[in-house]
Amino acid sequence: MNDSNQNRFLKLRDVALDGRATQEEIRELESIAKASPERLREFAEAAAIHGELCLLGIEAREQQRTANPVTRETKGSRTWRSITWAMALASSVLVATALWNRNANPADPNETFAVLETTVECLWQTSTVPLAEGQRLGVGHLRLASGFASLRFDNETQLDLEGPADLQILDPMHCRLASGTAVVTVRDGLRGFVVDTPTGRLTDQGTSFGVSVKSDGASVVEVFDGRVDLEVRETGETRSLTQQTSAWLLSQQILSPNEYRLPSTNDARRLTQIFTSQGDGGDVWIQRDPENRKGPEDLLLVKKSDELIEFDRQILLRFDFRGLADQPIERAALQLTAVPSGIGFASRTPDSTFSVYGRSLPNEATPLSPDTVRWLDLETETSGWSLVDRFVIPKGSQSESHTIESASLNDLVNQHRSDIIELVIVRDTPETMGGGLVHAFASSRHESIPGPTLRVWQ
Template sequence: MDNHRLNELTLAHLDGCISDSEFAELQQLLESDADARTRYVEMARLDSELRESGGAFDEPASEKSPQLSTWSRMPRVAQTLVIAATVLILLVPTWMMVRPDRPVGNQVGGTTNATPSKPVRSVAVISAEADAVWTAEDGKRIGKGTALEPGMLNLAEGLAQIDFFSGASMTLSGPTVIELRSRNLAVLHRGRVRANVPPAARGFEIQTADVRLEDLGTSFGIVAGDNGQSDVVVFDGEVRAVDREADELSLLAGDTAHLVEGGATMSSSQELGEFPDILAIIERSGDLVQSRYARWKAAATDRRSDPRLIAYYDFENLTDTSRRLANRAVAGSGSELDGGIVGARVADGRWPGKPALDFRGEGDRVRFNIPGEFDAMTLYAWVRIDALDRDLNSLFLTDHFDPGEIHWQLSVHGSLHFATSPIGVPPAPAGFEVAPNEQIQAENRRFWSENFWDASQSGHWFLLATTVDRAKQPSVVHYINGQPVGFNGGSNMDRPLPKLRIGYADLGNWTDPIWAKAIRSLNGRIDEFAIYSAALEANEIRTIYMQGRP
């Protein structure tokens, strides 16, 4: 592994300036080298923590101008040196940093005043997947590239590869439920896994049916049933099965064993089914990518004919010279609602070859003029969030904030925000350029979703949707990846909404802010955007997600 090149590519990706060819090179490195994946995850974690500690402040999100963090303003060369130095420190062997008589890790001796170091929470990373459907207890979206902390992991269907930071790797075939306890230990509750353990990760253990399987540098498969019984087959090397009574059973290549109630016994060779490896996942993943893109194209073509659409933008056929985002809705005003692309560059979307717009600079945006007044509305967009740099980050913002105009954005805390007001921004008192914020917020209808995003999900695609209906209560519903989510705050949420208006507006920015220095530019990509004159039903939002999920 060329560490210098890996560092260059990783930093370029974290900074959002990586080219498509460099991104392909980085993907190849990560798919082929477990050490590279471990180093990438560590650098990404450090980058995220340094950004968060570099001057960020915690305050209630409101309509005010945010401040850039110290880390965001730091030159990338300086960031590189900080990250490199931090990684170097982490790679210093423990014996060089701890005296023999000093407790290690989180143990603190009675005579020392040293504060225990904060342990690294993540123990593994999802390095590949094919048609994977995950079930997360907290609703958090996980997928390829997600760093995994200790806890339960439920793969409902499909295939996935997990790389532990110890160097061991595991292929899961859904449905599988497994518990990650550390970088060296996992508990298989039910399902099918294949483990590959290189010499450097000897001692990696999997527990199942109350039996501990210690890998001595090998490859083996396990099938765990709902009845508390499991079967194991060794493909290569040696596995030591340690039962509840601490008795050991050595299994060599070709051996199979039956595990039940804390005991392990040799069994006759039997057909346990297939145990896919990483190559099978990558091959299947490539086929799925193209088929999903094709299925989405067919669904998008049908969607264009929905008479409820005000405007629909599929981002197809964009090139580097494109300066217009075409409205594909069959009904309505047609090309009059085309958007003007300002600054944003064309990049890959949810699938290779699917165009998206990359919003990176403070001036990047798509400019619209959409007339009319509406009693109901649905906004949805497929968005890749790379970072939430601002207190509020634009998805779709009308100029200024006149009566009935809408603001749709993301908070720095990772929540979806919708706002409108029957009076907009009231006149400024004598001696003021703008009305006081308290006066603006007094009539503002604001709806904040539960937090759904944090830095560990940087680069993941989300379907973000919000429905609004003046005749219903609650009048606003937020959806993340096809599922409705609750509110974690807002104001005047139970008061009537005004007629909804758009007019001049920006995708990914705010051209005419209330405050002169307000910056709301988005840091990420968008590859589909729609506006309806009706509040879509929950099942319709779910269908849009299922038809378009990457």
């Protein structure tokens, strides 16, 4: 997501909700918001909260006026105008929001609409639905460590899950596959069954297809019969696949099998893993207001708020590449493991986009600690930071492994493979509802989960 567009969106949103936007600004806000599903959701949530707060203010003033008849209402017209602006624009964008976010009106959590039909040598991890054959299923989360499970929906859609896999059932026509492999077969005449992946969306148009989500979030889709429509989450690019065709659904584009370069099968022989605990490396989380810094030190915390910005957090990682063989690096990947922070509520935090920035350091660097680092304002920072990649953590996901891999990361480590490299992780998606989740990753000090790791292949 373009940072300048996001900043402009936030400014226009606040002006519109306050009732001070011109018609030209309203049109610009509509254009920017409708270009991004995330911004649509952000605005809809902010408009709803703003409207509630305005109504509470009106009720309070009405009570005061009734108790004291000589009190004049001085802000009523502006408040109602603010509500009108917010509700009118929210109504226009919610139509577009519904097209992307099929979960805007989630199914009743007590309703069942599928059955766990078959299980073969299944080893389940923590899940939120019954896991015995024949059990009725509704909205829920299935984590299959190994084995095979077959789900049959009441609309006769069959979904076969191959472990290891992570699947969320959102409603009778909508699932989210965070990792692993699924094969979906839809009965004749049914259209619109949706499978979301970390990089995009698959919409069935009467077909049978398979999708496999790899460790880096990329998805390979193969259509066995009929047609499937693909959409890239970040860019909105679309493509239709028909019988006996396949494609890679990536974070920025859709590629045919001939266009996509698979990692070499010999990568493991040339793999070197660099940890933040090695040499002069390190990892630390930074709070915008250090006086209020509180939180576990075995985790790396990251958060962005619209209002309470003093509690914003970002992560600084340092990797010492000195001593690495002086050979070109063919591939580099940053590995992070998300863990629950215990701070805030996941249900009040939408799908969240994170950005990773990188730079190199001189051979001598101050050791990393909460006392030696300062908040980095990457919009104004001029010390060589450049964007490496972005990734998305779906709403509710707190315990997954994330791999960040891009051409920009490759270029950075290749240019500075004998130096110290720093990476900063920030959350682009702000908290708009209050009480939102503080995302966390395991640090090098965690007693049982691996900390940040840079894997390089030479």
